[in-house]
Amino acid sequence: MNAPAVNRQWILARRPEGAVRPSDFRYQEAPVPAPAEGEVLVRTLYFGYDASQRIWLTEDGGYMPPVQIGEPMRTMGIGQVIASRDSAYAAGDLVEGFMSWQDCVLARADGPMPLRVLPKAQYPLSWNLGIFGVSGLTAYFGSTDGLKVKPGDVVVVSAATGATGSLVGGICKALGAKTVIAVAGGADKCRWVIESAGYDAAIDYKSEDIGQRLDELCPQGVDAYFDNVGGHMLDTLLLHMAPRGRILICGAMSSGYTDVKLKGPSNYMRICTHMLTVQGILLFFYRDRLAEGAAQLARWVAEGLLHVEQHVVEGFQRAPELLPTMFTGKSPGKLLLHVADPA
Amino acid sequence: MNAPAVNRQWILARRPEGAVRPSDFRYQEAPVPAPAEGEVLVRTLYFGYDASQRIWLTEDGGYMPPVQIGEPMRTMGIGQVIASRDSAYAAGDLVEGFMSWQDCVLARADGPMPLRVLPKAQYPLSWNLGIFGVSGLTAYFGSTDGLKVKPGDVVVVSAATGATGSLVGGICKALGAKTVIAVAGGADKCRWVIESAGYDAAIDYKSEDIGQRLDELCPQGVDAYFDNVGGHMLDTLLLHMAPRGRILICGAMSSGYTDVKLKGPSNYMRICTHMLTVQGILLFFYRDRLAEGAAQLARWVAEGLLHVEQHVVEGFQRAPELLPTMFTGKSPGKLLLHVADPA
Numbered sequence: 001m002n003a004p005a006v007n008r009q010w011i012l013a014r015r016p017e018g019a020v021r022p023s024d025f026r027y028q029e030a031p032v033p034a035p036a037e038g039e040v041l042v043r044t045l046y047f048g049y050d051a052s053q054r055i056w057l058t059e060d061g062g063y064m065p066p067v068q069i070g071e072p073m074r075t076m077g078i079g080q081v082i083a084s085r086d087s088a089y090a091a092g093d094l095v096e097g098f099m100s101w102q103d104c105v106l107a108r109a110d111g112p113m114p115l116r117v118l119p120k121a122q123y124p125l126s127w128n129l130g131i132f133g134v135s136g137l138t139a140y141f142g143s144t145d146g147l148k149v150k151p152g153d154v155v156v157v158s159a160a161t162g163a164t165g166s167l168v169g170g171i172c173k174a175l176g177a178k179t180v181i182a183v184a185g186g187a188d189k190c191r192w193v194i195e196s197a198g199y200d201a202a203i204d205y206k207s208e209d210i211g212q213r214l215d216e217l218c219p220q221g222v223d224a225y226f227d228n229v230g231g232h233m234l235d236t237l238l239l240h241m242a243p244r245g246r247i248l249i250c251g252a253m254s255s256g257y258t259d260v261k262l263k264g265p266s267n268y269m270r271i272c273t274h275m276l277t278v279q280g281i282l283l284f285f286y287r288d289r290l291a292e293g294a295a296q297l298a299r300w301v302a303e304g305l306l307h308v309e310q311h312v313v314e315g316f317q318r319a320p321e322l323l324p325t326m327f328t329g330k331s332p333g334k335l336l337l338h339v340a341d342p343a
Numbered sequence: 344m345n346a347p348a349v350n351r352q353w354i355l356a357r358r359p360e361g362a363v364r365p366s367d368f369r370y371q372e373a374p375v376p377a378p379a380e381g382e383v384l385v386r387t388l389y390f391g392y393d394a395s396q397r398i399w400l401t402e403d404g405g406y407m408p409p410v411q412i413g414e415p416m417r418t419m420g421i422g423q424v425i426a427s428r429d430s431a432y433a434a435g436d437l438v439e440g441f442m443s444w445q446d447c448v449l450a451r452a453d454g455p456m457p458l459r460v461l462p463k464a465q466y467p468l469s470w471n472l473g474i475f476g477v478s479g480l481t482a483y484f485g486s487t488d489g490l491k492v493k494p495g496d497v498v499v500v501s502a503a504t505g506a507t508g509s510l511v512g513g514i515c516k517a518l519g520a521k522t523v524i525a526v527a528g529g530a531d532k533c534r535w536v537i538e539s540a541g542y543d544a545a546i547d548y549k550s551e552d553i554g555q556r557l558d559e560l561c562p563q564g565v566d567a568y569f570d571n572v573g574g575h576m577l578d579t580l581l582l583h584m585a586p587r588g589r590i591l592i593c594g595a596m597s598s599g600y601t602d603v604k605l606k607g608p609s610n611y612m613r614i615c616t617h618m619l620t621v622q623g624i625l626l627f628f629y630r631d632r633l634a635e636g637a638a639q640l641a642r643w644v645a646e647g648l649l650h651v652e653q654h655v656v657e658g659f660q661r662a663p664e665l666l667p668t669m670f671t672g673k674s675p676g677k678l679l680l681h682v683a684d685p686a
Contacts, residue, residue, distance in 0.1 A: 249614045249615045250615065252615075262611065263609070264609050264611045266606065268592070268607045268611075269592070269605060270623075271622075272592045272593065272625060273625055274623065275622075275623045275624060275625045276622075277621070277622050278620070278621040278622075279619075279620050279621075280613075280614040280615040280616070280618040280619050281618060282617070282618045
């Protein structure tokens, strides 16, 4: 694979206030860089979309340094090595990890989260950003190590059609959960999670009273809640947890991540009075166990226990316009931008 | 021991709004009741003061049914059985558990939290409400099972002069914690926790910037935070937790417990980004392990590792006036009202 003639880039033009907009980014073309000793040059093939990209745009950035104005927008991506000056990578290697919205990125093997070389596999290359990427591995470690889902559990999952949520239902059923309940927006999505994503039941937060539906569906309370949205829904779930229930804080999408300071849950004293466990998850902390997680997910896919849903959009030019749809609504499953094919 | 001629009572006269006041209670005298089959009549000897008594006065009561208007105020207490129609208790037994502000209370052995018969012991009877009661056992199970304090940990404890907090420092040192830091109000209390309660350092929340002091005292972050106060302090601690740190939600005294809905922690997404574990504690869930906890606490007292501090006030008539001092400030250690002596 050869380097392109120019390096197209989507640059952060200004720090968004409130909801992120396509106009917060600026298109430019730059020379293709040459790798220095210890660096590799990677041609990007797919960009993955994650709600946490909005966090990377806030001033204090949360858990990573924020993307600076004038820098290409950070993304999880799949690429192919086109030139290597690091013995850990060879030209032609397919790799996954932190990249940015450009045709070509430079990377190093000695960073905290180096690009991982992808195994040869029968499944689509893009799955390495979805079920075998951040989304799927977060669903896996969040359900197993975080929530410790076990046979007989009643589990609730918010943002259940998201890249992570669409896998949590099947994972929890594979772990023996008795009932897995999705919270999703709209009748179509509520139908989809049951018909395609392995959920037993769904609550439409746009048209139903979540608390009332929880009373009907799980009068004994919720054993485990996989929280992707925070806000009002977290507050409602706190009132419906079974004694000694477990909550996983995976995201707070309802906030839009416009600030790292959020409205905290008003009912948080339920943590005390019902002796709940609230656990966070950040995949960084599982970096030594990612292969173990991917192997188990692959077994469940082979056994037909997990359904993989992707929504792939074509063309580098569309990179910025897809980001706001993470918060305003999109198709079920993992959202990806296809930029180029491997050589 | 004979029953008194009349049964003095402090009755809930009206549900407090905001801070609880002595005038929310009304004194009255009633006949001494006779136990029915399966009941025991208990003469009260000590009343313990707990911040959670304020929760029992809120309409939806939190984790127990609220005290109703016209009922004697609920309290943890020590008493002596003066008449028994239940084979589990004999006249003369000293007992501890849920009682109310009266000279004589009726109790049953078949409730969810029956009175426990106290062992003959060398230590003061009143310790059964402090170190060997709710306060000490919450400190023990909160530090061990909840926070999982281990050798080398940096631990922070709020309300560190309280009945529970004044024991957590010594317990965590006994468990091998490297540094145990108290948060307390005023120079006298900050001196007391270090000189008497086994703490290594103290932060005066009334005159010092908690965040700045935490940066100085534990630049690597806090491994375990025993939270008795919630509010602003919990929000500050969230910003100073080490990755994978643990927080115990034991109380939210800063709220005054005037409502079970509180201002939740704005920085709660740190739970996600630092992969924290937030655990609640309610002693009810340890009802099968209380003897184990008390035995370990007794060993540490015998080894000189724990200091027991009590503040005992005399006289039934003073029951209501002590309750507000739980929130407005009181002496270090366990606050008790002495009502009568055993026969």
